[in-house]
Amino acid sequence: MDASAAREPIHLVVNGRARDLAVEPYALLLDVLRDDLDLKGAKRSCDSQVCGACTVLVDGLAVSACTYLAVEADGRSILTVEGLAEGESLHPVQRAFVDAGAVQCGFCTPGMLLTTRALLDENPAPTREDVLHYLRGSLCRCTGYRKIVEAILAAARARGQASAPARVE
Amino acid sequence: MSRRAPLRVVGQPVPRVDAVEKVTGRARYVTDLVLPGMAHAKILRSPYAHARVRRVDTARAGARPGVIAALSGADLTWCDPYFGPAFRDRPVLAIDVARYEGEPVAAVAAVDELTAAEALDLIDVDYEPLPAVSTLEEALAPGAPLVHTGEPLAGHFADLATLRPQPGTNVCHRFQWARGEAAAALAGADLVLEDTFRFPPVQHYAMEPHAALAAWDETGALTVWAGTQNPYSVRVELAKMFGVPLGRIRIVVPHLGGGFGSKTYAKLEPLTAALARATGRPVRLAASAAEAFQTVRRCSARVSVRVGLRRDGTLVGVTCDADYDVGAYADIGPRVVQKGTYTATGPYRVPHVALDARAVYTNTTPGGAFRGFGVPQLAWALESLLDVAADRLGRDPVDLRRQNLLAHGEEFAPGDTPIDGKLEESLGHAAQAIGWTQTGAADRGRGVAAMLKASVAPSVSEAIVRLHADGSVAVLASAVEMGQGTRTVLAQIAAEVLAVPVARVTAVPPDTAITPYDQTTSSSRSTTMTGRAVQMAAEDVREQLFRVAAEHLGVPARELALADGAVVAAAGRLAYPEVLAIRFGMSGGELIGRGVVAPGRTAAPLGGSTPFWEMAAGAAEVSVDEETGAVRVERYVSVADVGRAVNPLLLEGQDEGGVVQGLGHTLLEEMVYEEGHLLNGTLLAYRVPRADDVPRALECRFVENADGSGPFGAKGAGEGSLIPVSPAVANALARLTGVRLRDLPLTPERVWRALRARGSR
Numbered sequence A: 001m002d003a004s005a006a007r008e009p010i011h012l013v014v015n016g017r018a019r020d021l022a023v024e025p026y027a028l029l030l031d032v033l034r035d036d037l038d039l040k041g042a043k044r045s046c047d048s049q050v051c052g053a054c055t056v057l058v059d060g061l062a063v064s065a066c067t068y069l070a071v072e073a074d075g076r077s078i079l080t081v082e083g084l085a086e087g088e089s090l091h092p093v094q095r096a097f098v099d100a101g102a103v104q105c106g107f108c109t110p111g112m113l114l115t116t117r118a119l120l121d122e123n124p125a126p127t128r129e130d131v132l133h134y135l136r137g138s139l140c141r142c143t144g145y146r147k148i149v150e151a152i153l154a155a156a157r158a159r160g161q162a163s164a165p166a167r168v169e
Numbered sequence B: 001m002s003r004r005a006p007l008r009v010v011g012q013p014v015p016r017v018d019a020v021e022k023v024t025g026r027a028r029y030v031t032d033l034v035l036p037g038m039a040h041a042k043i044l045r046s047p048y049a050h051a052r053v054r055r056v057d058t059a060r061a062g063a064r065p066g067v068i069a070a071l072s073g074a075d076l077t078w079c080d081p082y083f084g085p086a087f088r089d090r091p092v093l094a095i096d097v098a099r100y101e102g103e104p105v106a107a108v109a110a111v112d113e114l115t116a117a118e119a120l121d122l123i124d125v126d127y128e129p130l131p132a133v134s135t136l137e138e139a140l141a142p143g144a145p146l147v148h149t150g151e152p153l154a155g156h157f158a159d160l161a162t163l164r165p166q167p168g169t170n171v172c173h174r175f176q177w178a179r180g181e182a183a184a185a186l187a188g189a190d191l192v193l194e195d196t197f198r199f200p201p202v203q204h205y206a207m208e209p210h211a212a213l214a215a216w217d218e219t220g221a222l223t224v225w226a227g228t229q230n231p232y233s234v235r236v237e238l239a240k241m242f243g244v245p246l247g248r249i250r251i252v253v254p255h256l257g258g259g260f261g262s263k264t265y266a267k268l269e270p271l272t273a274a275l276a277r278a279t280g281r282p283v284r285l286a287a288s289a290a291e292a293f294q295t296v297r298r299c300s301a302r303v304s305v306r307v308g309l310r311r312d313g314t315l316v317g318v319t320c321d322a323d324y325d326v327g328a329y330a331d332i333g334p335r336v337v338q339k340g341t342y343t344a345t346g347p348y349r350v351p352h353v354a355l356d357a358r359a360v361y362t363n364t365t366p367g368g369a370f371r372g373f374g375v376p377q378l379a380w381a382l383e384s385l386l387d388v389a390a391d392r393l394g395r396d397p398v399d400l401r402r403q404n405l406l407a408h409g410e411e412f413a414p415g416d417t418p419i420d421g422k423l424e425e426s427l428g429h430a431a432q433a434i435g436w437t438q439t440g441a442a443d444r445g446r447g448v449a450a451m452l453k454a455s456v457a458p459s460v461s462e463a464i465v466r467l468h469a470d471g472s473v474a475v476l477a478s479a480v481e482m483g484q485g486t487r488t489v490l491a492q493i494a495a496e497v498l499a500v501p502v503a504r505v506t507a508v509p510p511d512t513a514i515t516p517y518d519q520t521t522s523s524s525r526s527t528t529m530t531g532r533a534v535q536m537a538a539e540d541v542r543e544q545l546f547r548v549a550a551e552h553l554g555v556p557a558r559e560l561a562l563a564d565g566a567v568v569a570a571a572g573r574l575a576y577p578e579v580l581a582i583r584f585g586m587s588g589g590e591l592i593g594r595g596v597v598a599p600g601r602t603a604a605p606l607g608g609s610t611p612f613w614e615m616a617a618g619a620a621e622v623s624v625d626e627e628t629g630a631v632r633v634e635r636y637v638s639v640a641d642v643g644r645a646v647n648p649l650l651l652e653g654q655d656e657g658g659v660v661q662g663l664g665h666t667l668l669e670e671m672v673y674e675e676g677h678l679l680n681g682t683l684l685a686y687r688v689p690r691a692d693d694v695p696r697a698l699e700c701r702f703v704e705n706a707d708g709s710g711p712f713g714a715k716g717a718g719e720g721s722l723i724p725v726s727p728a729v730a731n732a733l734a735r736l737t738g739v740r741l742r743d744l745p746l747t748p749e750r751v752w753r754a755l756r757a758r759g760s761r
Helices: A001-004 A030-037 A091-099 A109-122 A128-137 A148-169 B017-023 B060-061 B073-078 B113-122 B136-140 B184-186 B231-242 B269-279 B334-342 B375-393 B395-402 B425-434 B487-499 B524-553 B576-584 B648-668 B723-738 B750-760
Strands: A008-014 A016-024 A056-060 A062-066 A077-079 B039-045 B052-056 B067-072 B104-110 B124-129 B171-179 B191-199 B211-214 B222-226 B249-251 B282-286 B299-307 B315-327 B350-359 B445-454 B461-467 B473-476 B505-508 B559-563 B565-570 B574-575 B590-596 B613-624 B632-639 B697-702
Touching: A008 B334, A016 A030, A016 B632, A030 A056, A030 A148, A030 B184, A077 B113, A091 B017, A091 B299, A109 A128, A109 A148, A109 B017, A109 B505, A148 B249, A148 B505, A148 B613, A148 B648, B017 B299, B017 B425, B039 B113, B039 B269, B039 B375, B052 B073, B052 B282, B060 B113, B067 B113, B067 B269, B067 B559, B073 B269, B104 B269, B136 B315, B136 B350, B136 B750, B171 B334, B171 B613, B184 B299, B184 B315, B184 B350, B184 B648, B191 B375, B211 B269, B222 B231, B222 B269, B269 B282, B299 B375, B315 B375, B334 B350, B334 B375, B375 B395, B395 B425, B395 B445, B395 B648, B425 B697, B445 B723, B461 B524, B473 B487, B473 B524, B487 B505, B487 B524, B524 B565, B524 B574, B524 B576, B524 B590, B574 B576, B613 B723, B632 B648, B632 B723, B648 B697, B648 B723, B723 B750
Parallel strands: A008 A077, B039 B282, B222 B249, B315 B350, B473 B505, B632 B697
Antiparallel strands: A008 A016, A056 A062, A056 A077, B039 B104, B052 B124, B067 B104, B171 B350, B191 B299, B211 B222, B211 B282, B299 B315, B445 B613, B461 B473, B461 B590, B559 B565, B565 B574, B613 B632
16 A cells, blocks of 8 residues: 555554554554554444543553544553553452453443543542543443442552552551 | 252352453454454445435446455345345345435445545445435325335244235234233223323444454355354355355354344344455454444334223223334344234233234334333333323322232233243332332432333254363353353353353353354343253253263262262262263263253244243332433332342343443433434434443342243343333333323433423422
8 A cells, every 4th residue: 555655653662562663644543552563452432532442541541542643642651451460460450340240241341441540540549429420431331330330449449458558668 | 969959159149251351351352353364344325315226336446456346236146135034125235225324335345444445435326316204104104105115035033924014005014912802991991091102213332333254265165253142043144145055154253242132133244244255355344333323223113002990900901002113124123013012011910902013114224123122112101101090090100010910820921931920029129129118308209110021932042061071161052242141151050060160161152163053142031041051951961970970880870969070979979080081981082961942832922932021120219400301310229030140240230231221212312313314323422321320329139039941940131120211210200290201212301391381380
């Protein structure tokens, strides 16, 4: 394709690993992650920043990768669902979703997990209202949300307990 | 001995077997799959609700670099281009006529999605717009333009052999059923109420859009990786289409990102397979969420119900005239209509009944299966009218329902399964949990509703259970995992019978080349039917273990039991690997068990007796902002009669999701058409429930009497919680405000207008 002539070089750090890529100027971050980097965790659904299924963190901020140009991510650090766990050890947010039964079809799950990670980084002890507000950009059609909200609150509590001794020291 | 031991795994809130793969992003859905040489497809869709397609010129598109094939309906001369489970009335690509806005007219396969999308612009279509019908009224008017003019071909369902299209009209099927003398009963009733209710067309919005990946191999066999709830139905459609034996078509189903009925029967698979054939390459067709609005929706309905009661509250007769809008192609709409209408009288004892329903074609997105399958439309009408009746008779709505509920063991209809649950318990629990008899806040209203639904019948499920040489177990069954948790439940059932941990059981994903026949993953049937087949297959393995061990230990098989992965007897124990080593004389081989559930046809009105009755009750507490008309559901309780909750955590999740999906069509959702054009066919314009729409208190409970026909007394669930939501909320609103709404959704505008019309109190 002649468009390849117009590819732009970008440098990303994805899940802690440096990546140098050449992408079309119109390439979406979601497609670059899924097709070029084979990170299939982020999902495509609404194409319009409504559903949150494609949510990834760019420099710690939750963004919709379906409407985010890959070139805009140049020089930035990206976290996808594949980067949440440390080895085989689940991140507390992942653990909470499993334990609370907050996963059904799983299509919204990667976006929900990263949205939760961003929320808890920003607000380590959210109220239920905080969680509901934060989830306005994250749809789920299976669960009815109740168990997702419970999982997020449980993850916050678990994190609070985990970090409490650290503060004592 | 241990055959009557307490259950070990069944009944426990076991975590999903696929939870870790899903939270780590490793779970694979169709669009995550990549094949070497894979081409990407895009669809050109009709901009008209109804148009003659005079000519489609794909030459320029086909010549574009990177395009491998461009097809129109006229090109499909090398296959049978029609499909559809009820009538084969739907062409893969429009042939001569496009019957709804968004109907596929042409398709391109190219090296990448962008190239394919750009090539669509190079396709020239010569349309002649035709008059369209986009509402039931327009479609049923005398002299209305006809959506279909020819006689459609029969589909592949034996139980739909009675389909009756009415030539010269837009009625594609009519279902009538009567018992007793309804007219006379109503004439003699002390109170007769009649009203007409409307249910909107709504979109499933399974978050994973429809997708398929098809490849023909060098032997002429076809494999399709499909996001489908019905791999075996898709296989039948493709076999007919391409004239290939069933055994040479393989449908593989990875994880589904939600279904809710939207992925029942063939959707994109025929077009994808045709493109793969035309290109000689694997082809992936990944639709967008917006295209789901152009693929399938719930059948909207206009329902007129008359109920007759005696002064003491006894129901004596019900008539129901229901028109369902099935859109431009029948899909499974005719069965939605007859299944839904069959239980129009709900879970109540009604001696005199006359039902008359029509499936009506319109020039809109085809209507098909959606959680509840025709029942929510009618429960909305009946359960609303019952509250009006209670009000007129000065009766408590819960008491009036309780008085008329069918009892356990009672006949619903001649020849069908007797009632297999105790709905009075569900209704009682729901009323109690919402505080029905307690005085509530003045600004809150409470309402209840109940439901009854038949499952598909006759139907068939088969399963294979393999016990491997290391004592691990594989369950081969074709129930599709779409979020409901069927892989987990089937693994639990096998683990229970064979006394191994769930972690030692693998539920193999559906693959028609490997996993045996299962009719469909829908109708709340998998736990009952597929689950029973798995239980039987596991029991078959257990009997084989007993035979080998009995001979080896020299004790009668009846003195043996299974525990902790071993055959145990008073004399000692043999771990499964030892039993297999004894059986085969080496460390190989496996025991294979088979289970078949096939109840067959009966004299029941729909041709087969329902394997179970799905029953549930719901109770809502609502508030309303009188300034804006906004209704808020503050509390909601669902209680389902499930026989046994094989996995209470998963079941609770199912029912919570069902309630919230029900709140969608109750308060928010409607696909709005104007002269055949869909005005809100994207997620930007079509609002589904968000987390902050969920009632602050949402509680899903179960009644468990182990009275189901499924494994360990289970019966189907997952649709029941959705169905009472609309009438429960509207009944609560009526009790709070005195206004009775007949059209869903209960938008602020509708409620505000009704409040204004009522005047101040």
